Amino acid sequence: MAQNYYQKEIETMPVEEIKKLQSEKLVKQVKHVYENVEYYRNLMDEKGVKPEDIKGIEDLHKLPFLTKADLRDAYPYGLLAKPLEDCVRIQSTSGTTGRRVVAFYTQKDIDLWEDCCARAIVAAGGSNKDVCQVAYGYGLFTGGAGLNGGSHKVGCLTLPMSSGNTDRQIQFMTDLGATILCCTPSYAAYIGETLKEQGYKPEDIPLKAGIFGAEPWTEEMRRGIEETLGIRAYDIYGLTETSGPGVSFECSEQSGMHINEDHFLAEIINPDTGEVLPEGEKGELVFTSLDKEAFPLLRYRTRDICVLSRKKCSCGRTLIKMAKPMGRTDDMLIIRGVNVFPSQIETVLLNEGYQPNYQIVVDRANNTDTFEVNVEMSPEQFTDKVSDVLAMEKALANAMKTMLGINPTVHLVAPKSIARSEGKAVRVIDKRKLI
């Protein structure tokens, strides 16, 4: 398959040259941060590290980490490295895990971010002949803004739909022949379900590719979306703290996401000790922004658990690949002492023939954790016999017990009865009050 690149020179640059480029940028970036960000300067001083100690990427491990807690402490301006006059935009996280994170951008920051998204769109087969429907939320959320900008750079006809209003999404998609869909995977699955309900077959849908990110999804979910929409579904990764979507993206090989290493320096660390782990080992992903001017985070701990690989990729890109995150250090639930990742529940549902529309509810009764999973049942699965529905619930609970080692109570519920917010399904409700 012929490969297209948005910025071929960078995307296919020999590894040694990328590392050299990263070293040069890192030295400059550390100096920029030390001089302009008092918060980080204090962290470096505490650790006894001076900018001149950082001579290249081999010295990266000497720098202190930043965590989400630092971002909250420094809210809103504490990590800003440019005068506000030079900033043109803010974006913000959804704030689902506490106080919102606010990130600042100069015009150059936005340009480079949009380049990253453009690389992702081209890697998914996009060109100026495509109609790109952006159904990520617009506004503070980085999804809409990032892919919108990337789509412009590629020259696609951009449909800035934002999320929600599914009937209108479908109308624009079919009337204007959208060929690329960008949204969260759960919203893509939802649009697919709705199209199916309305009698559309995959071959009636003009889409050829989808770029889906901003929440965890599994290979099974990918296959489901690809089948329903008749497309190839590509993963995209990013976080507001470093820019937004486009930190890494999938290529035609669909086996891990190429990190835009010219802008983002990745490490994997042991989340307990902070020790840097060798390539191929599983641990917490840490990013250093090499080019960000306004909000340049050094060694930011993402809390995503994943693996990096330099294995040669058939697409010709030399950029290192990260596996789909296996979970987040903070998404992990500890229920009755057992580690539970929502992605494991999703895998069970897909294996058992259910759509991955579920919600985990954890509470505490009589000093024991209660663990309930609500799962949407499809009209085909529903029967008029109570015993059948109860048997289905039991079978699902057993399958989850095999996967997790602990026994949930499964409740089957009506389709679309589990709340979705801004297209993102609310997967976990933890009602335990332990403090």
Place this chain on the structure above:
Amino acid sequence: MAIKQLTVFVPNRKGAIVAVTDILAKNNINLRALSIAETEDFGILRLIVNDENTAEKVLKEQGYLIKVVDVVGVKIGDEPGKLTAALDILDKADINVEYLYAFMARTEKHAYVVLRVENNQAAESALTNAGFKLITEADICKL
């Protein structure tokens, strides 16, 4: 011969049933019979209505899980022992009854029993051969 039963999945919570009957009432649908099987967290409403196509459509539009199933309706005399006689026949024919419910006609001196069995045809012929009269969709509309 079989009659159509509308089956609706409802959460077991306050107001869940009235929400369904309200939709049906607003669409001018008359209930002939209703039975509920409930568990701790959900219920399954079983309805015999005068117009199941419209009922199915309007409930689906509101997002309800619906299944229309064929059930056997049989007319029995409104006196002690008549239901037992009908069930005996099915038992002897080795037909397992999943569930049943009964309702009275307004004018006639009869009760109607709705039976959910695995094999409708077998149940229907066993009952007919024993002299029972089955009810049809047309009968339901006339009730």
